[in-house]
Amino acid sequence: MSETIPTERGSACPFNHGAQANPGRTGSGCPVSRRAAEFDPFEDGYQQDPPEYVRWAREQEPVFYSPKLGYWVVTRYDDIKAIFRDNLTFSPSIALEKITPTGPEANGVLTSYGYAMNRTLVNEDEPAHMPRRRALMDPFTPEALRHHEPMVRRLAREYVDRFIDDGKADLVDQMLWEVPLTVALHFLGVPEEDMDTLREYSIAHTVNTWGRPKPEEQVEVAHAVGKFWQFAGKVLDKMRQDPDGPGWMQYGIRKQRELPEVVTDSYLHSMMMAGIVAAHETTANATANAMKLLLEHPQAWRDICEDPGLIPNAVEECLRHNGSVAAWRRLATRDVTVGGIDIPAGSKLLIVTSSANHDEHQFADADLFDIRRENASDQLTFGYGSHQCMGKNLARMEMQIFLEEFTRRLPHMRLSAQRFSYVPNTSFRGPEHLLVEWDPAMNPECNDASVLKPRSAVRIGEPSAHALSRPVVVTSVSRETPDIVRVRFASPDGRPLPRWTAGSHVDVECGATGISRQYSLCGDPDDAGAFEIAVLRETESRGGSAWMHDNVKVGAQLRIRGPRNHFRLDESAKKLILIAGGIGITPISAMARRASTLGIDYEVHFSGRTRASMVLLPELAELHGERLRVYVSDEGTRNDFTALNVENGTQVYACGPVRMLEALQEASAAWPDDSLKVEHFESKLGALDPANEHAFEVELKDSGLVVVVPANQTLLEALRKANVDVQSDCEEGLCGSCEVRVLAGEVDHRDVVLTKGERQSNTRMMTCCSRAAGRKLVLEL
Template identity: 50%
Template sequence: MSSSPPETVGGARCPVSAVAGRFDPFTPEYQLDPAATLREARASEPVFYSPELDHWVVSRYKDIRTVFQDNRRFSASNALDPITPLSDGAREQLGRYGFAPGPVLVNEDEPLHRRRRRELAPPLAAEEVNKLEGRIRELVTGYVDRFVGRGRADLIDDLLWEVPAIVGLLVAGVPDEDIDRARHYTIKMGMFTWGKASDEHQLEIADQVGRWWELSGELVDRLKRDGGEGWVPTAIDVHRRDPELVNDNHLQNMMMSGLVAAHETTTNAAANALRHLLTQRSPWDALCADPSAIPNAVEECLRYSPSVLCWRRRARTDVEIGGVTIPEGAAVLLVMASGNHDEEVFDEPDTLDITRPNAKRHLTFGIGSHSCIGAPLARLELRIILEELTRRLPHLRLVDGQDFGYLPNASFHGPRHLLVEWDPQANPVAADRG
């Protein structure tokens, strides 16, 4: 396969194919089924230039994997750049808060990345986060207690928005007395990086980001003073041993971006899983009958409807991917949601199969040295949420005709509302019947 590359790296480019011309990650169609919008691309034009985004789009599993693993020819430096350029007003607003974004694990290159990750990863290793299972289960149970006898709920507002925020703060090492205050600031920053907001909305988002930036600095200062256990306290210890490797700016950026990632992506992952399990129903009923199937169901839900649809790289040199030459300096969009539905890797990829033997091969957490450091925590939270809901509300059902409220966002993906109902008198746990 070959394709004539655009004549320039920026600005107007030609030629633009029909596949490329139709691609728009801000449409309702993309929000509802991103993999389907790239089905034709996977079949006939797996790498193309998108004039809508000024990015080269990569849609096939093997090509996405290749780019993720190639740190020599692709840089991670643009991973957190706003995909929609910020207005002057938004930039000025951020400046008033002293917002100073710097490289963190997801957008830094080697050899710095490997050195930092080796020092910062231990608190997020599976054996460490698994020690939190009892506390996370207690937290989920407490939130379910509030609505189990009511017969209706918005699972986002009543469970999935707050629990991952609190868990993220616990893992970060934020003291218990600060959690209630800080969780209100882990706002939907996904719109800042991946959304298509109006100038007015950008100002609103910039104000929220600025406030969270200030509080992140305050929390870091408190942990420096009082000490603690968790991801940020570990980074503070590294900072004291090696202030060049982890400086003050890095600590503040860690607190801010790490908590947003731990919060919003897990909220969306759980909401996507529940939406599709309850829509298709038979997988949900199977999990209620056999909870031992939940761990593999978590992997399949992450494959089928990921909370992070795509990620980015920048070409360090002219490089051929999928038979197409991507020019030096070009931004590259890796659509993992499309790769997760690649027919060459997954049989019947558009079927939600909770027994799928290779479900864990999904690309949702990335591949290679930049793979998601928080994956063990996300898996643990999703498993516990599904275990508790299938145990206590197996007869849960979606409210018909609801609007899930997806926002125009190229990557961070999840419903804003998930309305459910059930008969409280049919609750299997006697104490839940009210």
């Protein structure tokens, strides 16, 4: 590709036709495909549903050039995350550039207002960006955001009070625009001005930057943007007279005294204007999108009404499935390859984050709206890396509180018939109106005043996997051995259960005991109608297995979490040796079934005290025939692990008693590295003892931050305190959820997830328990 890409929208094709002619794509020899040539983000299809509009690209042509826009368009998750990760190659400098150049008259209007929008946190390059981000970040940490929660709750209640007896409302006009704006102004320290005027200003800013105003509209938009600029300047001047106020802008003014070369006058003025839009409009749109999505999925709405504990993850799934940020823009600073496509220096990129959030390679059944989706917080709506949205946790908090208020006071709310419209632009979206209706006579507070009692504090930050429970009903219980029962679950409403893979487990909540226990799934992974587990009554039960045996009957309603898989089968292995002892056969049985389905060479080794105690044995014999080897203690047979033939390309999976696993670990010393993978259900971690620990420093390569981890704090806790998202679940070093990539430094591994070889490679660690062996680590975060 020898020609430089054009920089003006609508310019000629950037390809060298002679070098890359491909008549099969457009018939003219131009390698821009017909679909790419037709791409127009201002069409109604993109405005209504950006991920669906670019589905063809995500599946067939994930990186393409748009002649109409003059941009390269990127649609897949991995490519977009890589672009966010490398903010030197992919400069954010054009993020606030007008995507549609305006005419001289509109430009003159802006000049008349002294409009001089400069760099902000959104569009600033290094080395200036990170010093400013670090200087201004403290008010955005979860700890600092907590004192805003009472105000958000008060506003949510007051606004619902205004229309709860009306039986109908436009949620956008009557609540979801004004409350986030009020919160944004409060956070920034800006006096509450005329809401309608600020709404006009905010919309004008969006249209001016990311929209395509018609020539006759450009002047009107320019006047509104100019007035917005002057408003921001006047408020900032007033703040300078009293810089000790509580807002973020006052915090910035104080920081200017301390770091005048970092926090400059022009920077503060630009951030004032951009901050009002960023802190307000995206949250207003995100909440409107979420309410629309939830009410379009009545079962999901009922689920969060009945179980408010699902709300944090429901917020995350709403942000993934239908977020308020559809796309961002970047500028290639050098020749680079994205998704196998060569892109020249100077190219402009439209990275469609909403498409990435529907990428099947990252999200199973990506188009399915699942409020219990475990990796929903992998969504890129907030961006990623050093330019990730600083206000993400303020937005999460507001959305959770709004959903709590609606679900407890208006659980019978439903969408009214309507056609949804959006402000035409490439990047920010939410319905302009959201009409809902309900029967006021059915308002819960009419008969139950307790509905209005205060709720417990919301979780600020990424949601915990512990909250993702789902109801199931027991459809069968069979006693397989004197000490083992086999239990089959299904959805109460007959809907399919989530797909699972061999090695997966679920957590079962054991009634009112307050405990939950993990049980491997032992049924058929292809059966979407049910989950099956087998439960051994432990002689020294901590309460879980005894409760399961004594209380689980056909028709019983239970709650489970998962399925999750941290014992994943390598389906590319040349050969599989599957070893189980006692109840450890449960995950191994699913692996054997999967190996048989795939045609992988495999063998199953099953040990037990007596044949009568070996659950699933008849079924295994029928399914696997001579591939099954059985060892029974009271028959005098025992598996000799040292006799196993483990060659390169063979993977050994084992689950069973500790003594068996220890013997396997010893035998595996003679096998190829990382041949053995085992499943653990108990952690040997004790409480963190600061007297025996040392503090260390962690550099976050993608985020540009340096975090100090004190001796009395886990790495996971320190990352959360620094406003960095890391998924977690068990927080005992058992599950692998909190794994991060290590780029430099030696790790003191304390988990039971990684193999010996994986530990020695020093490229991964579990943030919940492992620490630095030395004084510093560099992580890919």
